[in-house]
Amino acid sequence: MTHYNLLQTENAKPIKMWTKGVPVEDEAKTQLTKTAQLPFIFKHLAVMPDVHVGKGSTIGSVIPTMGAIIPAAVGVDIGCGMIAVQTSLMATDLPDNLLPLRNEIEKAVPHGSTPLKLGRDQGSWENPPTLIQQYWQQLLPGFKKITEKYPHLEQTNNYRHLGTLGTGNHFIEICLDEADRVWIMLHSGSRGVGNAIGRFFIELAKKDMEVHIKNLPDKDLAYLNEGTEHFDDYIDAVHWAQEFARLNREAMMNNVILAMRKIITKPFTTHLLAVNCHHNYVQKEKHFGEEIFVTRKGAVSAKKGELGIIPGSMGAKSYIVRGLGNEESFCSCSHGAGRVMSRTQAKKHFTLEDQIKATAHVECRKDMDVIDEIPMAYKNIEAVMTAQKELVEIVHQLRQVVCVKG
DNA sequence: ATGTGC
Numbered sequence: 288m289t290h291y292n293l294l295q296t297e298n299a300k301p302i303k304m305w306t307k308g309v310p311v312e313d314e315a316k317t318q319l320t321k322t323a324q325l326p327f328i329f330k331h332l333a334v335m336p337d338v339h340v341g342k343g344s345t346i347g348s349v350i351p352t353m354g355a356i357i358p359a360a361v362g363v364d365i366g367c368g369m370i371a372v373q374t375s376l377m378a379t380d381l382p383d384n385l386l387p388l389r390n391e392i393e394k395a396v397p398h399g400s401t402p403l404k405l406g407r408d409q410g411s412w413e414n415p416p417t418l419i420q421q422y423w424q425q426l427l428p429g430f431k432k433i434t435e436k437y438p439h440l441e442q443t444n445n446y447r448h449l450g451t452l453g454t455g456n457h458f459i460e461i462c463l464d465e466a467d468r469v470w471i472m473l474h475s476g477s478r479g480v481g482n483a484i485g486r487f488f489i490e491l492a493k494k495d496m497e498v499h500i501k502n503l504p505d506k507d508l509a510y511l512n513e514g515t516e517h518f519d520d521y522i523d524a525v526h527w528a529q530e531f532a533r534l535n536r537e538a539m540m541n542n543v544i545l546a547m548r549k550i551i552t553k554p555f556t557t558h559l560l561a562v563n564c565h566h567n568y569v570q571k572e573k574h575f576g577e578e579i580f581v582t583r584k585g586a587v588s589a590k591k592g593e594l595g596i597i598p599g600s601m602g603a604k605s606y607i608v609r610g611l612g613n614e615e616s617f618c619s620c621s622h623g624a625g626r627v628m629s630r631t632q633a634k635k636h637f638t639l640e641d642q643i644k645a646t647a648h649v650e651c652r653k654d655m656d657v658i659d660e661i662p663m664a665y666k667n668i669e670a671v672m673t674a675q676k677e678l679v680e681i682v683h684q685l686r687q688v689v690c691v692k693g
Numbered sequence: 694a695t696g697t698g699c
Contacts, residue, residue, distance in 0.1 A: 364694050400695075483696090
């Protein structure tokens with residue numbers, strides 16, 4: 288008995304989909320088929336239950352490659368991912384009114400868009416504090432190496448974006464687990480500089496392919512060949528952006544903990560369990576005895592015993608999971624619930640009243656600008672977890688009590 | 694997702 292659905296078409300590698308019991312759009316299947324036609328796909332594509340259509344390739348997919356990388360498959364939010372920390376606090380240690388805690392977190396972490404949108408918070412540091420400067424020192428040598436060759440990448444929001452949240456589906460949450468223990472969890476990526484690196488190499492791949500691009504099933508599947516100068520430059524830049532994203536989450540977590548200590552006077556520890564995982568990235572891994580590149584576009588590494596984070600939408604449950612090391616999935620799991628409708632559709636379909644009702648149990652923003660994050664715009668997270676029970680086991684179930692969004 | 698231009 289297999290736990291995946293097999294999609295096999297002519298002239299394409301097989302597509303293994305862990306999507307039993309969850310909806311998959313036809314458009315997503317078409318898109319997967321196009322990616323599976325590329326000659327450098329290694330063995331098969333692995334598709335996670337949160338799969339949905341993306342630009343060029345599908346979100347919620349694992350793309351193993353040999354000899355080439357598709358920069359658009361990694362995307363522009365390079366290194367986007369999650370960090371979570373379990374604290375020694377219990378639900379009863381939290382104040383009844385959670386608004387001051389939310390306000391303190393909002394003060395500690397710049398969030399929202401850069402440049403400043405009218406009436407919104409500035410999403411970058413005016414003067415990065417000492418902690419952020421220290422983090423930036425770790426990233427500086429790698430950044431210098433990239434910008435020596437591509438000086439225009441210096442003209443980006445880089446150190447001013449380190450330790451900042453961003454917009455859209457990026458968030459900070461205070462959660463409770465099944466035993467009412469308090470957790471801190473957040474979602475963010477490589478911000479302005481990672482975006483610029485992503486966009487630059489996506490364009491470079493298209494240019495390098497010249498006339499051959501018309502033979503691709505989709506121009507957003509343009510790839511860089513291993514052994515070329517631009518491939519090596521992309522590897523350096525994408526890995527640097529992934530490290531930026533990882534440290535960005537770590538820096539924010541530090542500042543959220545400090546903000547919590549201002550509001551909650553009871554001493555607490557935070558080292559009990561910590562996970563910091565990417566879900567938009569590429570790295571070299573060994574699978575089926577071969578060294579290959581694995582691009583996870585909205586997917587999380589789930590090697591045997593490895594911890595990961597699968598967040599639900601605003602108002603839905605989130606999960607701390609442990610990988611089962613399923614080789615057929617290239618040791619992967621989903622990165623969330625996955626959308627069932629676009630942001631535009633969600634804003635048309637739901638009202639502010641719907642959003643207030645759906646997030647009644649969470650201290651969070653409840654305005655027109657976050658309607659697209661309403662739980663009903665996402666797949667049922669329980670069904671998504673059932674579909675991937677051969678990939679991960681659930682370690683903790685979290686529910687939000689405070690949510691900060693950019 | 695971000696930044697920029699409409």
